[in-house]
Amino acid sequence: MALSKEELKAAILEKAKTAPKPQLYIKDFYACDPDAKPRDVKNIANDLVKEGKMMFWSSGSTTMYAMPDRIKNEETRHE
Amino acid sequence: MPKHDTPMLDELEKGPWPSFVTDIKRQAAQSPQCWDILGQLELSFKDKITHWKHGGIVGVFGYGGGIVGRYSDVPKQFPGVAHFHTVRLAQPSGMYYSTKKMRAICDLWQKYGSGMTNMHGSTGDLVLLGTTTDQLEPMFYEMTHDLNQDLGGSGSNLRTPSCCLGMSRCEWSCYDTQALCHFLTMHYQDEIHRPAFPYKFKFKFSGCPNDCVAAIARSDFAVIGTWKDDIRIDQAAVKGYMKGDFKANAGAHSGRDWGKFNIQTEVVDLCPTGCMWMEGETLKIDNANCTRCMHCINVMPRALRPGVETGATICVGAKAPILDGAQFATMTIPFMKIDAESEYSDVVDAIEKIWDWWMEVGKNRERVGETIQRVGLPTFLTVMGVDILPQHIREPRSNPYVFWKEEEVEGGWTRDVKEFRKRNAQ
Numbered sequence: 282m283a284l285s286k287e288e289l290k291a292a293i294l295e296k297a298k299t300a301p302k303p304q305l306y307i308k309d310f311y312a313c314d315p316d317a318k319p320r321d322v323k324n325i326a327n328d329l330v331k332e333g334k335m336m337f338w339s340s341g342s343t344t345m346y347a348m349p350d351r352i353k354n355e356e357t358r359h360e
Numbered sequence: 361m362p363k364h365d366t367p368m369l370d371e372l373e374k375g376p377w378p379s380f381v382t383d384i385k386r387q388a389a390q391s392p393q394c395w396d397i398l399g400q401l402e403l404s405f406k407d408k409i410t411h412w413k414h415g416g417i418v419g420v421f422g423y424g425g426g427i428v429g430r431y432s433d434v435p436k437q438f439p440g441v442a443h444f445h446t447v448r449l450a451q452p453s454g455m456y457y458s459t460k461k462m463r464a465i466c467d468l469w470q471k472y473g474s475g476m477t478n479m480h481g482s483t484g485d486l487v488l489l490g491t492t493t494d495q496l497e498p499m500f501y502e503m504t505h506d507l508n509q510d511l512g513g514s515g516s517n518l519r520t521p522s523c524c525l526g527m528s529r530c531e532w533s534c535y536d537t538q539a540l541c542h543f544l545t546m547h548y549q550d551e552i553h554r555p556a557f558p559y560k561f562k563f564k565f566s567g568c569p570n571d572c573v574a575a576i577a578r579s580d581f582a583v584i585g586t587w588k589d590d591i592r593i594d595q596a597a598v599k600g601y602m603k604g605d606f607k608a609n610a611g612a613h614s615g616r617d618w619g620k621f622n623i624q625t626e627v628v629d630l631c632p633t634g635c636m637w638m639e640g641e642t643l644k645i646d647n648a649n650c651t652r653c654m655h656c657i658n659v660m661p662r663a664l665r666p667g668v669e670t671g672a673t674i675c676v677g678a679k680a681p682i683l684d685g686a687q688f689a690t691m692t693i694p695f696m697k698i699d700a701e702s703e704y705s706d707v708v709d710a711i712e713k714i715w716d717w718w719m720e721v722g723k724n725r726e727r728v729g730e731t732i733q734r735v736g737l738p739t740f741l742t743v744m745g746v747d748i749l750p751q752h753i754r755e756p757r758s759n760p761y762v763f764w765k766e767e768e769v770e771g772g773w774t775r776d777v778k779e780f781r782k783r784n785a786q
Binding site: 306307308311318319320323327330331336337338339340341342343344347352353 | 414415416417418419422424425427428429430446514515516517550554555556557558559560715716719720723724725
């Protein structure tokens with residue numbers, strides 16, 4: 282990993298905040314640190330969910346990640 | 361009293377077969393929201409389109425799987441199913457559980473959900489149909505604390521591993537499927553409960569090539585029991601079958617008179633590789649050419665048994681989707697010893713090689729079998745560190761499955777071919 286764990290967390294959050302769509306696949310975060318192993322990126326993204334900074338969004342067959350504020354707004358819009 | 365008119369659904373109650381419409385009506389007496397399922401389904405039949413929306417942020421804290429959000433797109437018309445989430449419970453290995461446990465699960469679901477279930481889902485989970493978001497956390501607490509029961513997998517997670525009855529009831533099982541299934545379920549708890557992959561990933565474990573859990577057709581990683589040595593033959597029992605002392609297929613097809621058992625037409629002639637023959641009353645098998653189809657063993661279980669040097673074949677990349685084409689798994693590792701003492705280290709190594717590669721190379725929503733198809737089998741086998749065998753190829757005599765790498769060619773790709781031909785003229 283080129284970035285430290287905290288730097289990678291910050292990069293993932295920035296990507297989730299600025300991406301055009303609120304839900305992102307785990308692969309979308311790989312570019313945050315191209316030197317990091319996919320499993321490390323996955324573990325850090327899941328840590329962010331545990332910390333309440335990100336949320337899972339699942340279609341049932343696929344699971345994506347999202348910022349709570351952005352995804353809650355999106356969900357409410359569809360109700 | 362029915363809440364909606366459902367003339368089209370009512371037609372489905374008229375045949376001689378069990379009707380899910382009758383079942384739902386019966387359940388609606390206790391759970392009135394079930395009337396709205398019927399009303400919405402009738403509307404879907406009329407409109408010829410589903411009125412379910414699925415997906416969302418529902419789940420229980422710390423878990424990224426096990427609950428599938430489901431909503432009605434006509435909630436004002438059918439408020440009872442405005443939110444109708446599905447909960448998947450992990451099944452025990454081999455699906456052994458007591459009626460007491462089943463009643464407790466049903467009572468739990470009557471309390472927190474619609475009371476409707478699907479036993480079992482195609483991955484094997486105990487599927488509980490229909491609850492609202494506010495019921496999820498209390499239901500999860502009671503389920504884990506009082507019933508000692510966990511959620512299964514969904515989304516881009518490892519799905520709930522599933523296995524056949526294995527050695528608990530079957531003499532053909534070549535390894536302990538339940539032990540391996542349980543071990544990997546516990547070993548990969550994080551992958552089952554939190555998303556890890558580009559798409560879903562399924563393990564299935566069958567004890568013998570009869571493959572009773574259809575691992576080869578439905579799982580990304582199929583572990584199918586096999587043997588390395590010779591089929592064990594009891595020639596006295598072979599003669600017994602020929603004389604009619606024992607029923608073929610252990611009497612499984614005895615509901616009809618099939619005439620006298622004929623070993624030539626019912627066993628020898630049906631061997632797919634033609635590796636069996638009779639010498640007088642002695643059955644002979646050329647074991648090197650046996651493909652483990654199990655037909656002869658199934659027909660004469662008293663006379664034939666799998667060998668004693670047992671293990672499993674690893675097949676990778678099946679999928680059975682509704683919308684796209686189904687695909688069988690590809691035989692990847694012909695034989696692997698399934699060793700509990702080493703904590704199944706060979707199986708774990710193979711799984712993690714696949715995951716590390718697929719997480720990097722696989723596209724979003726691409727099953728590992730589709731990734732293999734896209735990049736080619738030779739690339740995948742190189743990743744797995746497996747030497748390519750003719751058995752990896754459907755038609756090895758006509759398919760040029762050997763591909764040279766640049767470093768294996770003298771002078772590489774830039775060598776002077778004309779010069780080479782001068783010395784190696786054909």
